[in-house]
Amino acid sequence: MILSERRVRSAAARVQGATGDEQLARLIWSVVVEPGDGVAGALVAAFGAEEALRLAEEGLADPAVVRAGLDGRSIAAARARWEPRLDGALATAAAVRAAKAGLVLRTPGDDDWPSQLDDLGPHAPLALWVRGEPDALGLLDADRTWSAAIVGARAATPYGEHVAAELAAELSAEGVAIVSGAAYGIDGAAHRAALGAGGLTVAVVAGGADLVYPAGHARLFAEIARAGAVVSETPPGTTPTKWRFLARNRLIAALGGATVVVEAGARSGTLNTAGHAASLGRPLGAVPGPITSTTSSGCHRLLREFDAQCITGAGDVLEMLGAGPRTVTRPADPSPEEVRVRDALASRGARALDEIVRRSGLAPRDAQAALGLLELAGTVRRAEGGWLLA
Structure with a gap:
């Protein structure tokens, strides 16, 4: 049986997550079947990965087929698909390659299995x-x-x-x-x-x-x-x-x-x-x-x-996703006063409040309030001699 082959176990021991017989059997199953194979899934669900692998190798007696809820025709077709890959060399090669690449094996029942x-x-x-x-x-x-x-x-x-x-x-x-x-x-x-x-x-x-x-x-x-x-x-x-x-x-x-x-x-x-x-x-x-x-x-x-x-x-x-009606928070549109103050500033060369007031056409109080809001938003910053665009 593949699961008992020393070379398979030796290679799998180097793969994080392939520590027990059940995990090792699932590693082998991943090599044997194509994604989404429903026959393999039903068999593993009925017997566990280790026992299902043994049954697959031995030919699947009728009682096993019945217990898994499968018919003889589907199991015969599955066996024909699986047989070329029921090879310890293939499982060994996969484990060796996984270890070299630093891959981790995860199986149902692991803490981080979704x-x-x-x-x-x-x-x-x-x-x-x-x-x-x-x-x-x-x-x-x-x-x-x-x-x-x-x-x-x-x-x-x-x-x-x-x-x-x-x-x-x-x-x-x-x-x-x-x-x-x-x-x-x-x-x-x-x-x-x-x-x-x-x-x-x-x-x-x-x-x-x-x-x-x-x-x-x-x-x-x-x-x-x-x-x-x-x-x-x-x-x-x-x-x-x-x-x-x-x-x-x-x-x-x-x-x-x-x-x-x-x-x-x-x-x-x-x-x-x-x-x-x-x-x-x-x-x-x-x-x-x-x-x-x-x-x-x-x-x-x-x-x-x-x-x-x-x-x-x-x-x-x-x-x-169930968060309820919701709008993702976006920055609020700047007020007209903030736009005018921003237009009155430069990214180089600080400008004093008096100059900002002259350039924006705003009252000093309104310009000061707009500067405070723009500073909170990270749009402007204080500098020696006045204010700059951030």
Whole structure:
């Protein structure tokens, strides 16, 4: 049995999180199956990962199939899929590569396992490989913090990237963790804005967590790993494929307390994430765009046909997360007096109150009051001889 092979155990001992037989069995399962394999999920749910692995290797007798609620045909098909990967050498290679890359294995029952993944039932991940801070994954748990999935087109417009960045930054400032897929376009804009705001962000990827895809996001991946986490259910070294991207989307939807689609074409893979969010009962929002924009046609379809909520700002997302009707606090527009005082100042060369009064046309009392408010806002500062623009 693979689980008892010395080479597998020796390699796994170097991977943080792969300490017990159950964790080691889940490591092996992550190598054996493709993401979201419902037969494997049902088998592990019925018997535990260790016993399920033994049954899979021995051929699954009929009583085991019945207990797992599976039929003979589905289990035969699953066995045919699994058999080529029921190989200790593959598990050993994955563990060695994970240790070299500094990846951490996380499994259900760990303190930092996000419980909302359990909503995926038999299609929940059997284990997760984490690059970065495992605690960041645990912070996504619905009982610990709010999280929002911000997703959209790779070929995003400047409008879409601007909206994604604004949403992510403002939500991060409110303590909301940002989940996305680290792709070009909307995903990248959301991650960068969250990092820039000092917030928590987690990237869920379709290939191994030790890889960088797309290659142009190498720096972004490193920054996410420093401040948050890069997460995958596929073992290290796994190549991202179209199927794995689609399977990955269910994790993004499950980890987000709400999902927001910023831009999406009519056939965008992002709509797959929206479908998972809807099937999980997660709130779904979409950002409207120009009716002539093909990159917003998918969003408009979500608004028209799938009862997605119209997102015009971070306050709408907070409301979806259960914060109640709310508007994110923005700096108040300056008063006419403040505008006139600001126009009367320079960034170089301090000006005394008398000169500010002459230049602004305000009474000294009004100019003094406006200066006080502008100083509180950080717009002006005192200097020797008067006031300067900050």
